[in-house]
Amino acid sequence: MLLPPESRDWSELPMDAFSVIFAKLGAIELLMGAGLVCHSWLHAAKLPHLWQCVEMVRLEALSLKEPIVMSEMARAAVDRSDGRLEAFEGQWSPKLKRLCLVSCYSVYKEAFIEFIAKCPLIEDIALINCGSVVFHALNVITGKSFPQLKRFELRTAFERPCYGFDVPLGIPTVVDATYPASKVRQDQDTY
Amino acid sequence: MATGSGAAAAAADAEEKESGSRMITLTSNEGKAFVVTEASARQSATIRSMVDDGGCVDKGFPLPNVDSKTLARVIQYCDEHGNKEAHTVDERAALAKFDKDFIAELDADKAFLYDVTMAANYLHIQGLFALTTQCIADTIKGKTPEEIRTAFGIEYDLTAQDEEEIKEEDTHA
Known part of the structure; x- marks a missing residue:
């Protein structure tokens, strides 16, 4: 470390330091x-462990409020987690139109019900391999009014229709940026 | 109850054990020796494990990756955290104040911050590493990439392939 004062190479920190910072x-x-x-x-910012817990609520710092930009960033964040995403916390928006959860076994049913009930404009819900939350989702959706709902995709391990909904296979999945701040935690084992 | 002299010896023993009054020599890469208390040296997990493994305590520990200026500053941190108690509210407040002043000085001198971070990483001084990495993270927060480059004197060296990857990720939707 006998370097002249200004020659520290901040681009080449040890991985231990990058991963903590x-x-x-x-x-x-x-x-x-x-x-x-x-x-x-x-390349350090692509370390998958950095993306186990994704939190996208600090919008003010960078004045980014465009939903499409947020949506792309959420997708990039999920991609970077490389299948290790454990928690995603974003900001709830009453204008949410699409929601897709893949392999989210531990979504709390109360949180999900509370969340979905606050999204009157929802158009598209996809629950793929999400365990028991799908049944609570069906209860909410059949009991409430979602005039804009156009597509409800459901895929379970059982691969059978539920409550008269067909289970479409092979439809591209969608991950939306606007996700509840109400501590909905997901365990995403496979993506 | 032991006799007077026995009790005094036992108390001295206990004190020696407690305060870690065995001295340890750390040598910088410039050959400068720093004599510190064992309690201070034990702030470093690297040195702690060498001491506990019965390493060469008497000969001291050469640190070929740390210069004298950095080592002196690192020892200042270790002395404060290793030798002082932090049981009462006041003691903890004093330590927090020390940390705040310590990191403020490093924050003003990024090259020194870099050196101390590297030394804390190399010596595995957890508290110091947490302190300096937090300072670095705070410097990054809320800045654009260009502002971050300026703050740390980093050259833009993204390759065409990097830029392509970023673009691809941005337009994924």
Whole structure:
């Protein structure tokens, strides 16, 4: 470390340091800030463990409010988790139109019911391999009015229709950025 | 109840054990020796495991990756955290104040912050590493990539392939 004062190479930190520093940053900061600084920071920002818990509520810092941008970032965050996503926390929007949960076995039914009931404009719900939450979802959806609902995709391990809904297979999945801040936690084992 | 002299010896023993008054020598890469208390040195998990494994305590520990200026600053942290008690509210507040002043000085000198972070990582001084990495993270927060490059003196070196990957991820939807 006998270096002249200004020659420290901040682009080449040890992985231990990157992994601790980047874990202290939110998803948006990693995707829009630190991850775009240079080659080695970009690659450090792709460490899958950084994406086990994705939190996308710090919108003010970067003034990013465009839903499409948020949606793309959420997708990128899920991609980067490389199947290790354990928690996703975003910001609830009453204008939410699409919701897709894949392999989310431990979504709390109360949280899900409360959340979906606050989304009157929902058009598209997909629950893929989500365990028992699907039955609560069906109860809510059949009992409430969702005038905009156009598609409800359900795939379970049992691969059978439920309550008269067909179970379509092979439809592309959608992950939406606007997700509840109400502590809905997902365990996403496979993506 | 032991006799007067026995009790004094036992108390001295206990004190020695408690305060870790065995001294340990750490040598910087410039050959400068720093004598510290064992309690201070034990803030470093690297040194702690060497001491516990019966390593060469008497000969001291050469640290080929740490220069004198950095080692002096690291020892300042270890002394404060290793030698002082932090049981009462006041003691904890004093330690928190020390940390705050300590990191403020490093924050103003990024090259020194870099050196101390590297040393904390190399010596596995958990509290110090947490302190410096938090300072680095706080510097990054809320900044654009260009502002981050300026703050740390980093060159833009993203390759065409990197840019393509970023673009692809952005337009995935």
